[in-house]
Amino acid sequence: MKGRLMKNAMFVQTAIGRVGIAENGEAITDVFVGDMPGPPKMVLAETPLLLEAARQLLEYARGERQTFDLPLAPTGTAFERSVWRELERIPYGETRSYAQIAEAVGSPKGFRAVGRANGRNRIAIVIPCHRVIGSNGKLTGFAGGLPVKESLLALEGICRS
Numbered sequence: 641m642k643g644r645l646m647k648n649a650m651f652v653q654t655a656i657g658r659v660g661i662a663e664n665g666e667a668i669t670d671v672f673v674g675d676m677p678g679p680p681k682m683v684l685a686e687t688p689l690l691l692e693a694a695r696q697l698l699e700y701a702r703g704e705r706q707t708f709d710l711p712l713a714p715t716g717t718a719f720e721r722s723v724w725r726e727l728e729r730i731p732y733g734e735t736r737s738y739a740q741i742a743e744a745v746g747s748p749k750g751f752r753a754v755g756r757a758n759g760r761n762r763i764a765i766v767i768p769c770h771r772v773i774g775s776n777g778k779l780t781g782f783a784g785g786l787p788v789k790e791s792l793l794a795l796e797g798i799c800r801s
Contacts, residue, residue, distance in 0.1 A: 649682035652694040654701035656791045659765070661693045667713035668693055670762045674784030679762075697765065703795060706732035708766045716760055719745070723757035730771045733796045737775040751775075759783055765792065 647669055649662040660678045662670035668689065672678050692710065699705035714724055722745045729744075730736050736744075738751040738758075747753065758769040764784060770792040774780040782789035 645681065647679045647682045648685040648687050648690060649678060650684060650686050650690045650694060652697060654698055656701050656795065657788065659694075659697055659701075661690050661697070663687060663689050663693070664713055667711035668763060668766065669713050669715070671697070671764050671766050672762070672784070673764060674782075674788035676764060676784045693766075700765065701795065710766060712763055712766065714761070714763055714767065716757070719747075719753065720757040720760055722746075723754055724761055724763075724767045724769075727758075727761070727767050727769055727772065730768055732768075733798060735771050735773045735793070735798060738772055738780075739775050741772060755781060768792075771796075 645664065647662040647664055649660060651658055651660050657673055660670065660672040661668065662679050662682055670679050671693070696705055696708050696710060700708070714721060716724070723741060726741050726744050738754045741754045742748055742750040745754070758772055759781065761767050761769045764770070770782055770789045779786055779789055
């Protein structure tokens with residue numbers, strides 16, 4: 641079954657809470673926090689790749705890292721992958737609206753589809769879906785819960801009122 645293979649996973653306690661990380665033996669497939677579910681089939685293990693991802697996530701949570709250098713294996717439709725590539729272009733400490741992302745991926749009226757793609761991002765934080773907000777500047781949707789999204793944005797120095 642494609643997508644249902646056993647994944648190695650580990651958890652790390654950070655300043656933003658407990659973060660789960662999973663990999664397929666070659667790349668990171670999941671980073672989950674807050675209310676996000678982990679992969680359905682996982683075995684707890686501390687592989688070199690998971691330990692490196694944990695190190696980078698801890699550095700990020702301490703404010704010592706702004707970008708990640710990890711092999712990633714996101715799975716999704718062509719549109720979802722285009723959205724996720726665009727999310728990776730949002731600099732640390734900045735946000736974009738769903739409409740701005742839709743425009744950037746060539747689908748100017750596709751802001752709802754961008755929202756769905758954001759919700760299907762299995763590699764949170766590293767593919768920074770938390771940096772996407774409503775056009776009115778308000779926080780909207782985050783699979784890990786809005787308090788986690790607020791914490792991630794505060795960590796990056798983005799003040800919310």
